[in-house]
Amino acid sequence: MASPLFIAKAQFTSAVLEAIKAAFPDAKIEAQDIEKSIAVPKSEMGDLSTSISFRLAKEMKKNPHEIALKISQGARGTKLVSNFTELNGYLNAALDTKAYSELVVGSVVSEKNRYGSMDIGKGGKVIVEFPGVNPNKPWHVGHVRNALLGSAISNILEFCGYSVERDDYIDDLGLQMAESLWGWLNLTDKPSGKFDQWLGEQYVSVNKELEKSEVKSAVNSLLSKLEVLDSKESQITRQMAERCVLAQNETAFSYGVYHDIMVFESDIVRGKLLDKALEVARRKGVLEKPEEGKYRGSTIVSMHKLAKYEKELSGGSEESKVLVRSNGAATYMAKDLAFHMWKMGITKSDFRYKKFVDQPNGKPLLGTCEDGDFKEFGNAKMAVNIIDARQRHEQLSMRAMFSLLGYEDLAKGIIHLPYGTVRIKGVDLSTRKGTWLGEGKNYTADDLLREVMDAAKKIVAESEKITDKSIVGSIANSVALAAIKFDFLKYAPESEITFSWDKALTFEGDTGPYCAYTYARATRVLERGGYKQPQATSMDQIGRGEDFELIKLIGGFAETVERAASEYRPNAITDYLLNIASLFSKFYEAMPILKGGETKEARLLLTFAARQVIGNALALLGISPIERM
C-alpha cells in the first residue's frame, strides 16, 4: 500500500503540473521534476511546498514570485491538497486536515506492524554478511557495532520486500588461529569460564610470547599445517573454533542477533569452492605466475588490470594482488573471492550444513561442515558486506576481480558498507594487544550488556510503575538493549566512534530508553482509556497543533524506511524515532487525551497510530517494545 505522504505528493504534483501547463504552455516541465522539488516545510509555511518556480524562473527569465503566484491561482485543489499560496517564491499548499488524518490513521490501523513496509525489493535475494569475528576471542564493543548494523540493515531490507539471508563468515584458517593453536598446545592454563573470553585472554599471552623467534617459527609451521585439512592440527583448530563460535553465539543471542548460516573458511577450501574460483579465473586468463622478481612462484592478478575497474586502486604501492602464495596456500583474497562467487551464484553450492544450535528466535543456526546435508543457500542478487572501513581497499579489489572476470553486473551487486572504527579514548581496540581488557570491566560485548543492565536495574527497581518486582530484571534487560542498540545505530555508519562508559550508561536525551519510554507512555494511555482495537477511523475532531504535526510525521514513515534501505543507513530510522518520540511527548503534554472531551476518540486513535509506528521503527533496529518501564 502506498504511503500517505506519497499519495499526497502525487496529488500535489498533478495539481501543480496542470496549473503550470495552463499558465505557461511552453514550460518544459514534467511530473518528475515537480516531485523532486517537493518538501515538507515548517508548518507556518504550509504542509507541502515546491521550489519549482525557481527552476521555471531561470528557464523563462521571469520572477519566481510571479510564477508561484500564477500557479497558486490556477491550481485546483484535490481531496487531500488545497489552499495553494505563494511565499518568498515558493509554492505552498495545505493538506486537508480531516481527510489526510483519516488516510494516515486508516493506513496504520489496517497495516499494523507492516505499516511503512514496501515491495521495492520484490523478493529479490540479498545476502547480508556480518560480523565476521575471528573464532579465537570474545566480541568486543567494535564487533557489537558491526553486528547491530548488520541486523538492522537486514531487518530494513526485509521490510522493503527483499528476501534476506544472514550469513556469518568464520575464519578458522588464518594466522590468528595458528597463534591461538600454539597457545592451546603450549601454554599451561586450562579453559575456564566462557570459552571465547578465555581464548581471547590466552591470545593476548600468546602475543607476548611471539616476540621470541622460536615461537614465531613454531606458529608458522602450524599455519602451514592448518591448510592441510585432514591434519591433526587442522582438526584441533576446527574444534577450538567451533567451541569458540558457540560461546560467541551466546553473546549474539543475548543481543538478539541471529543468522541463517555460518560459513567456515576451511569448508570453502574443503568444498572445492576455492579451486572452482581459481579455475574460473585461470580460464578467463587473468592470472599470472611470475618466474622471477618480487612475486616469484606465486599466483597473482596485476593491479593495473584491476585498477581499470576501480580507479581508486591505481597509484598505490601494491603492484599485484596475490591469490596463491609461493608456498601454495591461498590468500584471504582468494577465499573471499570464492565465497563471493558462491554468494552471487557463479559457482554452485558444494557446502554441506548441520545445525549448530537452536536460536531464541525459533530458527536453527546452521553451519557448514564436512558431512552434513546439502541445502539451498547463496545464489543472491545482492551481497551487502558489513565490514570495517579499513578493508575498503580489499573489498574494492574483490569487486574489481568480478569485473575483470566479466561479471560487471554482479560486481554492482556487491556492496561494501564501510563502518567506522570504534575506539576507546583514541586508542584502537586491538585483540592482539589486549586493549579490550579494561580495569574491572572489559570492553567486551558481554561486559557492556552486563554493565548497562546493572545501571538500568537500579532505575527500573525504583519505578513506581513496576509493582511486580520479579520482572525488574527482564525489563532492565530490555532497557539496556534499547540503550545499547540505539546508541550504536544513531551514528552515521562511516563515522568513527569513541566508546565511553559515560555515554553507554546514559538513558536520557537522544537515547533508546527515551523512545522506549515514549512508547510505554502511549501504551499506558491506551490502557487507561480502555482502548483495545480501533473500530472506526473517523478523525473529525483532529486539530491543527501537535496532533496534526504527528499525523504528518507518521504519514511519511515509509519515505524514511526507503532512505534507510537505499543508503544502508539505520541512523535514518533513529533520527525518525527521536523526531516522533519528541513530537508525541509534546502532543502528550499539550493536549489532554483521556480528558480531551469530544476530541478524545481522535486523540486516542492518534496515540494508537503513533505507538504503532514507534514500535515498527524500533523493530527495524532490533529493539523490542517495552510496555512498562
Place this chain on the structure above:
RNA sequence: GGGCGUGUGGCGCAACUUGGAUAGCGCAUCGGCUUGCGGAGCCGGAGGUUGCGGGUUCGAAUCCCGUCACGCCCGCCA
C-alpha cells in the same frame, strides 16, 4: 608518493548522495513546569561567519577547484 574518510555552538552528533525559506538534536549551562494521561518528560534563554580561501548558482553545510588539520588504507596478514 597515491587513495579514502572526517572537520558543524564548550562537548557528542544530524542534515551533505538529491542545493532551497530562520543550520536541527542531545549533553553541559541559566530560568520555569508535578493537588493534571508516566518528570527516563515538557517549556523558555544563552551559545554558530558549518576548518580556511576561491568558484558555480536567484539560493551553498551540501556541488566544483585549491588549501590546512586529524584519522585510516596501499602486505606472499586476515
